[in-house]
Amino acid sequence: MFLKNMFFYLIIKLSATASAQDADFTYNGFAAAKLRLDGIAEITPNGLLRLTDTRLQDKGHAFHPPPVSFRNSTSGKALSFSTSFIFAIVPRYPDLFGHGLAFVLAHSVDLSYALPSQYMGLFNANNSNSSNQIVAIEFDTNMNPEFGDIDNNHVGIDVSSPRSVNSSHAAYFTNDNGAGFKNLSLVSGKPIQAWIEYSHMDGLLNVTLAPIDIPKPVVPCLSSNVNLSSLISDYMYVGFSSSVGTFKTSHYILGWSFKLNGRAQALDFSRLPSLPHTPSKSSIESWKIGLPIILAILLLLIIIIGTIFLVKRKIKFREVFEDWELEYGPQRFSYKDLFLATKGFTDQQLLGAGGFGSVYKGVLPKTDIQVAVKQVSHESRQGMREFIAEIVSIGRLSHRNLVRLLGYCRRKGELLLVYEFMPNGSLDKFLFNQPQFMLSWEQRFQIIKGVASALYYLHEGWEQVVVHRDIKASNILLDDQMNGRLGDFGLARLYDHGTDPQTTHVVGTLGYLAPELTKISKPTTSTDVFAFGGFLLEVACGRRPIEIRASEEDVVLVDKVLECWKAGTILEARDPNLGNEYILEEMEMVLKLGLLCSHPNCSFRPTMWLVVRILERDAPLPGMSEDFWSAEISAMGEGGFDNIGMSDSSLLTMSACSPSTMESLPLTSG
Structure with a gap:
């Protein structure tokens, strides 16, 4: 038994040693790289890592194959690391582009639950898979107010959520004191250098940007205190994620280096693959001429769609109303008022459901009176006129221990009964x-x-x-x-x-x-x-x-x-x-x-x-x-x-x- 335990101990020790050794790597192009790819990510013939191409509503991931040992075996704290890479975001059209890319530390490379567009291929509407620890540095090219984005050209630190814990406008500084501020467009289509460095001594995470022809600035673009020890597991995968929505955009990584407990090796620019040909200035000018025409067409489409929407909305709120109901005017509620009162009969307003219908909480828009609205099917009900007469009569009941029935509404196959809210x-x-x-x-x-x-x-x-x-x-x-x-x-x-x-x-x-x-x-x-x-x-x-x-x-x-x-x-x-x-x-x-x-x-x-x-x-x-x-x-x-x-x-x-x-x-x- 002792020998058996020693054998497994040596296996684990050797695996950890191998992961630590693999945590120092450099890719000057990816032609010979054995990365773990999924989604639409691919390596082009000339050695570019292309995370997304011209497909829409999709995502791509690329990870270094073995996981990296990120914790000190003695203290249990996260280790320092440094990484450097060169990326380029090339939109199909100058002013219409995708959602950017992110450098990722992930406990698992299974991101099948993640969504494209604003979720960066990392998260979903419920933020993320609760079992997958994720720390991402996003280079975001869209402003999503629901996530608290500061603008459509920023760098952010995400922790298991698309809402950044800290963010900064994408820029670089030419002076050592941070005075020489220069804006940097992430969607320029040109290569951009990025450095990400984490110090376990003070828990400081720095992100630095610069054009490819500028040396690394002394002042980082984003600096934030992040306690990685509480956010990551012993072993994490390192790599990249990107996604696109409704506008075609290609996201490229030209080269990448990474090192634990030290400075990542500098990339050799002469060995980096070239980006595909970008549109000429003349084609851009042609686009500028054609854009007003496209906008005019879009405006016409908006008018048409708006008209269709108004017609559908009118149909949506159409009620069943017969002549004999005129005498019940005060007890008859409009479907539109009840729809607005219950916020569209959403699940958030649901008070309960049973065999005879569902009950929703609502606030009447004109009077701010709280009500409970019960939906009852009346497709097969016979004698509707007599039934409504009974409902209106019951509305005249008055007793301190009765819930007052305020009135009703009829629409298509629904009968809606409106009660006092308890x-x-x-x-x-x-x-x-x-x-x-x-x-x-x-x-x-x-x-x-x-x-x-x-x-x-x-x-x-x-x-x-x-x-x-x-x-x-x-x-x-x-x-x-x-x-x-x-x-x-x-x-x-x-x-x-x-x-x-x-x-x-x-x-x-x-x-x-x-x-x-x-x-x-x-x-x-x-x-x-x-x-x-x-x-x-x-x-x-x-x-x-x-x-x-x-x-x-x-x-x-x-x-x-x-x-x-x-x-x-x-x-x-x-x-x-x-x-x-x-x-x-x-x-x-x-x-x-x-x-x-x-x-x-x-x-x-x-x-x-x-x-x-x-x-x-x-x-x-x-x-x-x-x-x-x-x-x-x-x-x-x-x-x-x-x-x-x-x-x-x-x-x-x-x-x-x-x-x-x-x-x-x-x-x-x-």
């Missing part, structure tokens, strides 16, 4: 999946009473009966005072007091649907009470009515609570996150009331009028008897509760499935 979002995020902020029992009980009051108002306190049909924690929204407010009336149905509701499609959420809906398909106030029972249990227990990921015996919440009640330990079903911070009598009342409202036989569910009285302690909670409950369920042929005992036997035959209001009956508590 800043604290939906109740479910405070109950499930380990919430960051947990509601106290006092807050939960107040929310329960508020929702019960709102539901009683919908069933009995307004001019028509409103059946909500989708009561659940995710549709209970919290205002800035954490008051519970019932929202999302997209599935609600209205009918007159004393009349029979129409049969409709069964809609709602699994776990909240009353069993009789599968038989009669008529939403009633009693089916709302059933859903409210599930809501009571999920608030008290801190879990959803149905959780597929729970253990087999705990999948259905009402069954879990029922078993605890039968065992005489109903309080064990409470939310364990509450600890002992709750009022025993209130918790027991809510759990039992949840079971009562969730009764599978609609005849035995209380009305919301009675529920409100129980919660306010104005009426006793009906007592529950296991034997009688079991007999009732056995007769129905359905699973559920075992028994419930009530003093007035007339209640057993009364059809609470009908929409008529259940009269208050005295209930025993024994």
Whole structure:
């Protein structure tokens, strides 16, 4: 084993030594070089390293083949290095050019994730691959405001991001004191010398530029303190990267030298390859004459494209509007206002999504009122006129525990419902999946009473009966005072007091649907009470009515609570996150009331009028008897509760499935 370990140690040591030896190299032209190339990078027949050619929207990379050992094995600090190279950027047209090139230190040469154009072939919209450490000295020929570029002719230091940590205008200095400032155009098409030097003693990174016929200036173009030790790995690849966008530009490297812990060898100008022939002055003059003509054509194209854009924009905001909707003018929102309010219905504005649509946050442009906009498909909806009439009627509801429906908009296959915006979002995020902020029992009980009051108002306190049909924690929204407010009336149905509701499609959420809906398909106030029972249990227990990921015996919440009640330990079903911070009598009342409202036989569910009285302690909670409950369920042929005992036997035959209001009956508590 000792010999085996020694063998691997020697292999690693020899590899590190070989990398260090390879870290001193000079290329006076690249005809015989064995560089690692990818993208559109290539070596021309005369020995030029051409990173990009006349292709558009592309990138090229060239790296010295073995990685370089950049750290001191004892101190772990980055080593000093020096590199010198000569480059040329040759645009196809004098004033239209690509995006420049960069000298690169990279942990990996796999840059497949990188984009061309302003990303230099090194980064992407997410900056870069988080596993690839990159330090680049960019010679940037485009100004990109999104990256904080200072101009379109600058040198910058990039650290794993296209946004430079420091940058300077491309220039050189003829005097030792930096007074003789000379501008240097990176896209002149002429060879330019570049020196990059890093000192591990003071962490100073210097970048110096000069034309090819000028000796190296004493004063660098860019000098910055950079702690490379924290930015690079033990081994890094060194090389170049370049990219182009919509304008053809060639990026060349004529020669390159590099050395660790010393000064890079000077390049031999006599051995450097020549650049391709550049356009003559006469051709440039011809271009200047033709440019105004091209600009005129471009202007005409802009006018045409602008006209097409305006026409498409008008079509984009076109709404569905019929004559019968004129009477709903105040409740009708324009699609353009809602599009602007939600910033185009972007993902950043998305508040939530479910089976019946997505909800977006918005600020109305004319009033600065915050709203929530829900998108609902209405392609296959029948009776749209009647449905809109119901929506407008619901907009007239007024109760402190209801989220107000402000209006609607119709466009193509979309129906948009506009609600008040509730800043604290939906109740479910405070109950499930380990919430960051947990509601106290006092807050939960107040929310329960508020929702019960709102539901009683919908069933009995307004001019028509409103059946909500989708009561659940995710549709209970919290205002800035954490008051519970019932929202999302997209599935609600209205009918007159004393009349029979129409049969409709069964809609709602699994776990909240009353069993009789599968038989009669008529939403009633009693089916709302059933859903409210599930809501009571999920608030008290801190879990959803149905959780597929729970253990087999705990999948259905009402069954879990029922078993605890039968065992005489109903309080064990409470939310364990509450600890002992709750009022025993209130918790027991809510759990039992949840079971009562969730009764599978609609005849035995209380009305919301009675529920409100129980919660306010104005009426006793009906007592529950296991034997009688079991007999009732056995007769129905359905699973559920075992028994419930009530003093007035007339209640057993009364059809609470009908929409008529259940009269208050005295209930025993024994």
